[in-house]
Amino acid sequence: MTLHGDAVRVLEQYQDQQDLRQVYLDHLDAHPGGMWKSCAEGHITASALVIDPEHGRVLLTLHKKLRMWLQMGGHCEPSDSTLAGAALREAAEESGISSLRLLQSAPVRLDRHRTPCAWHLDVQYAALAPRGAVAAISDESLDLRWFGYDEVADVADKSVVRLVEATLARL
Template identity: 30%
Template sequence: MLTTRQALLDVLTRHRPRSEAERLDVERVLALAAAEGDPWARSAPVHVTASAFIVHPDSGRVLLRWHPRHGSWLLVGGHADDGEHDPLDTALREGREETGLADLAPWPDAGLRHVVVVPVPANSREPAHEHADLRFVLATGAPDTARPEHAEAPLRWMSPAEAHEAVAEANVRETLSRVTSLLV
């Protein structure tokens, strides 16, 4: 079984950043993996998270989730649970929890698609911090079975063009562009 550090190093060393900004973000995550402590620890001012764009390849659509805290449509994902070490496993679990889709699988392969460090504003439960987000693509063959985790977090299937219009964050639009190129 891989340790947290080994799992992060494995996925990051296979990834090829597409921009200078992404290269710098990969370096920050590598530094987290090399430092003392748990790189996934929510108490750290910057910590690792894992996310995914969910796609239905047959229709070419992507699934977005409304995030009330951010007031925008985003991909699914979040923090590792205790004992999770592999970022892809975290993205898969989060995807299943947030969408109810039981058949999610990496698509077209298990490759990391985007690494981005994003700011997270403070709220009543935690101070402002950063997520070092590792992003994957997951596919479903049963899009009609998607169910939101909460009534306040609806899900919506969209074409890539609709999703590009709905997404406000530039870093999410960049990930969406990478996903769109896979759907063509």
């Protein structure tokens, strides 16, 4: 199965946010290249909120280009075979934590937002950090920091707060 096919399958099985889910499915139907950054009309992205439930915290990155505290994530790559795999790859690359695992195989939520390159139709997952995980800043970040669940609203926008809330509801 292609990454495009996996994205359609994942979104068809996702039962929340029905209107937004349909926007994503319509986009993929209209744009065979809708998974890739080169699709100027917008593209599917994959992200993962890295969480440490034992200490009640999440790992956020201060994005170099956007200068915002965000979850780990970004564009899909040709080597990605699944959306979940793309989200996990992005989280590992941007956090420096190679032994992350997904909280669940299904997305936690969807978030559509405008970026300098195009509309991002983000499929958001949650990834569990292993005990004793040590994060390492990547070239894509200005900073990388753990925040308590209750601190996220003070540093991040509402989309990240909603992702944290949706993730905590699944713990």
